[in-house]
Amino acid sequence: MSLRPDVTLPPKRRLDALERQAMTWVRRMASGEMTHADGEALREWARRDPSHAKALTNARRQWQHLTQAAHQRASAAVVCPAPARPPAPQRKAERGFDPRRRWWLAGTAGAFATAAGVAAIGGPLGLFQGTAALRADYRTGTGEQRTVALAGNVSVEMNTRTSLALRAGGTPGIDLLGGEAAVDSTRTAAPFEIVAGAGRTIAHRARVEVRNVAQKVCVTCIDGVAEVAHTAGRVQLRARQQLVYDEHALQSLVNVGDGEMPAWRDGYLRFAEVPLGDVIDEINRYRPGKVVLMNGKLSARPVTGRFAIRSLDVALGQIEHSLQLSAHTLPGGIVLLG
Numbered sequence: 001m002s003l004r005p006d007v008t009l010p011p012k013r014r015l016d017a018l019e020r021q022a023m024t025w026v027r028r029m030a031s032g033e034m035t036h037a038d039g040e041a042l043r044e045w046a047r048r049d050p051s052h053a054k055a056l057t058n059a060r061r062q063w064q065h066l067t068q069a070a071h072q073r074a075s076a077a078v079v080c081p082a083p084a085r086p087p088a089p090q091r092k093a094e095r096g097f098d099p100r101r102r103w104w105l106a107g108t109a110g111a112f113a114t115a116a117g118v119a120a121i122g123g124p125l126g127l128f129q130g131t132a133a134l135r136a137d138y139r140t141g142t143g144e145q146r147t148v149a150l151a152g153n154v155s156v157e158m159n160t161r162t163s164l165a166l167r168a169g170g171t172p173g174i175d176l177l178g179g180e181a182a183v184d185s186t187r188t189a190a191p192f193e194i195v196a197g198a199g200r201t202i203a204h205r206a207r208v209e210v211r212n213v214a215q216k217v218c219v220t221c222i223d224g225v226a227e228v229a230h231t232a233g234r235v236q237l238r239a240r241q242q243l244v245y246d247e248h249a250l251q252s253l254v255n256v257g258d259g260e261m262p263a264w265r266d267g268y269l270r271f272a273e274v275p276l277g278d279v280i281d282e283i284n285r286y287r288p289g290k291v292v293l294m295n296g297k298l299s300a301r302p303v304t305g306r307f308a309i310r311s312l313d314v315a316l317g318q319i320e321h322s323l324q325l326s327a328h329t330l331p332g333g334i335v336l337l338g
Contacts, residue, residue, distance in 0.1 A: 021045070022055035023062075043135075136163035136177055143286050143309070145264075150174075153187035159264050160286050167193065171202075180211040182265055186224060198247045199230035208237075209262050213285075218244045220262060267309050273302040276323070280337070287312045289333020298325070298338070 025042055046053045138148055140162045148156045152172055158164065162179025173193030174181070185192040185203045194201040196212040196219075206224025210217065219228055221237035228235045228243050232250045235243055240261075244251040263270045269286070271279055277299030280291050286309055293299055301323055307315035316335060320327045328336040 018051060018055045019058070022052070022059040025056065026059045135165045135175070137166050139163040140179070142288050152190060152192075154192055155184045157182040157184075157265060167195070173200075176210055176212045178212055180209065180213070180262075180264065182207070182209045182222075182262075197245070199228055199245050199250075202227045202229065211262075214281075216244060216246050218242065220256065222261075263306070264309065269307045269309060269312075269315070271303050271305055271307075273304055275299055276301045276303050276319070279303045279319070283307075283312055283315065287333065289335070291316065291335045291337055294336055294338030298323075 025045070046056060138146075138156075138158065140146055140158045140160055143160055145160060146158050148158065150156060150166070150172075154172070156164070156174065159180035159182075162181060163177040164179075164181060165175040165177060167173040167175060171191055171193045173195065174183075176194055176196040181194070183192060183194055183203055184207045186205050186207060189205065192203045194203070194208070194210045196210050197215070197217045199217060201208055201210055201219050203226045204224060206226045207222040208224075208226045209220045209222060211219075219226070219237065220242045221239055223239050226237045228237065228245065228250070230245055230250050232245070232248070235250060235253055237243060237253065240256055241253055242256045242260075243253050259270070259272065269282060271282075277293060277296075280293050280299075284291055303319060303323075305315070305318065305322075307318070316327060316337070319325070320337065325337055330336065
């Protein structure tokens with residue numbers, strides 16, 4: 001049985017110098033460890049000539065084709081069983097070596113390494129957020145956190161895989177292009193705006209946390225008073241209140257207790273009856289490589305726990321044990337969980 005699905009890829013050809021440059025940027029972004037200096041260099045390169053931006057767009061399209069092909073290939077590798085083991089006497093004579101089985105394992109590992117590496121492009125921050133990502137004045141890579149001091153005694157703590165741009169003119173503020181940021185405006189009398197998705201949060205001497213991930217925005221007021229302005233309405237938040245919105249609507253305002261407050265600034269991820277699929281997505285934001293949930297039926301299983309961000313492999317072990325799963329580790333930080 002062939003392990004290769006019926007996938008048609010564009011014919012190979014030699015890339016010209018500009019295409020190679022664009023692909024180099026794609027590979028660098030795929031690592032999830034772009035620095036602020038790298039982001040500045042990429043924006044400058046894209047602005048230098050319209051052909052550069054076009055080459056970057058074409059590189060994105062090629063990666064998307066590869067993503068589809070890689071996922072098909074990975075799925076085919078999973079559903080095909082490994083070759084049956086020979087009878088016990090034959091295994092003893094061969095000292096346990098079966099080249100067919102070794103080839104199958106290598107093929108499966110390669111397929112998942114390819115799929116996970118390419119799929120990282122479309123992660124929470126993703127490699128491509130259109131031209132918006134090129135506007136970022138500050139960004140963090142995988143697992144990185146940093147604090148930025150802005151004019152007017154405003155400080156911003158950036159979580160992993162976060163990009164933001166400073167707003168010019170009008171009310172002081174930032175555009176949260178993706179990721180998660182904690183803003184402290186308690187030392188300034190002027191309002192401060194955080195634009196994210198289809199809404200904006202106005203902090204009035206307040207501390208707020210705003211999360212813009214997977215086309216949903218979550219605003220948590222830690223202290224003080226904040227307002228969320230959206231095309232669907234305007235809502236005021238006070239301390240320990242939280243609001244979620246997307247492009248079309250606002251959800252109901254909710255009160256949050258100590259155990260429900262975001263904990264990333266303290267170095268932890270906290271989950272209370274959260275579906276396993278969502279937990280894995282969150283862990284993948286912080287951890288190099290990729291955790292792949294092998295069985296989609298497991299994604300709805302609830303997870304409750306408090307995990308140290310610095311020890312996420314330990315967290316995966318705890319999840320594996322508590323849910324009676326099995327984990328297989330591959331090179332490049334890839335973990336197959338099922």
